[in-house]
């Protein structure tokens with residue numbers, strides 16, 4: 405059957421995101437196996453339709469009008485283990501991989517316990533926490549280049565991983581699967597590390613729908629130039645990790661926790677989370693983000709950079 409016959413029309417996206425915000429996709433396709441995703445992308449290019457690959461929707465703000473194109477929800481999620489490696493399809497839920505690795509006594513993803521979303525989304529954003537990130541687990545990534553329709557294996561160097569960044573963002577490449585490597589360790593040790601990280605998260609995670617950190621943390625070197633006084637404060641308060649100053653700490657200092665615009669609110673638990681208190685629109689979130697950015701710029705001479713992605717109409 406021609407692939408476009410399998411597309412649905414006018415499908416609400418809000419429930420497919422952790423923010424629970426946003427309008428419908430004009431066209432929507434649940435893609436599995438990976439060959440279907442490849443075909444759907446090729447169709448969109450040939451038909452002149454915009455397309456968007458949706459993973460777990462956990463780093464995403466969808467516009468109130470929705471998306472005037474094809475949303476491809478990646479449902480390819482097989483995980484095949486061989487010794488201390490796994491071949492993981494990009495639609496696999498990261499949390500499932502974390503648990504399977506722990507059960508097998510394979511260390512490497514303990515930091516990821518509690519991070520929602522898929523492996524593909526994590527690779528694209530080089531998701532990380534507690535000084536680690538997914539780049540350290542990657543052996544190769546099978547990459548679809550939508551320009552050529554070719555699939556090639558990329559090494560970690562070729563993926564150009566950096567803080568919450570990769571070549572996938574620069575070139576709009578698509579991760580189809582990844583070979584990931586782990587280190588054999590006693591399962592009790594892995595479980596202890598995971599429990600510690602989950603307990604840390606429980607202290608800061610908002611209960612209401614959100615999309616994780618809204619802004620990237622600052623480089624310490626940025627503060628050194630822009631606001632050395634604030635850098636000293638950050639050192640004193642111990643809010644620098646891996647050369648980065650917590651954006652949530654900076655935002656909280658300005659009294660933003662609990663600040664609302666419409667149904668969007670800066671979390672009371674974490675200055676860098678915006679929560680949907682029930683009826684937030686994307687517009688509410690965008691206005692709140694821009695208020696925060698403006699105040700941080702005026703008060704501290706610092707420019708916040710978005711970590712969440714905005715899917716515009």
Ligand SMILES: Cc1cc2nc3c(=O)[nH]c(=O)nc-3n(C[C@H](O)[C@H](O)[C@H](O)COP(=O)(O)OP(=O)(O)OC[C@H]3O[C@@H](n4cnc5c(N)ncnc54)[C@H](O)[C@@H]3O)c2cc1C
Pocket residue numbers: 422456457458459460461462463464478494495518519520521522523524525526527528529530531532533572577578579580609614615616617713
């Ligand atoms: C409570 C909470 C806590 C969080 N904590 C963290 C944290 O500690 N560290 C952290 O890094 N993030 C964190 N996040 C953010 C988020 O979970 C991660 O960024 C996650 O990796 C996004 O994956 P996803 O599948 O949900 O991506 P989506 O939100 O679905 O998509 C994000 C982007 O990735 C693209 N994408 C999806 N799949 C692919 C693919 N196969 N190939 C290419 N591009 C693709 C999409 O097109 C989009 O551009 C948190 C989020 C929440 C809600």
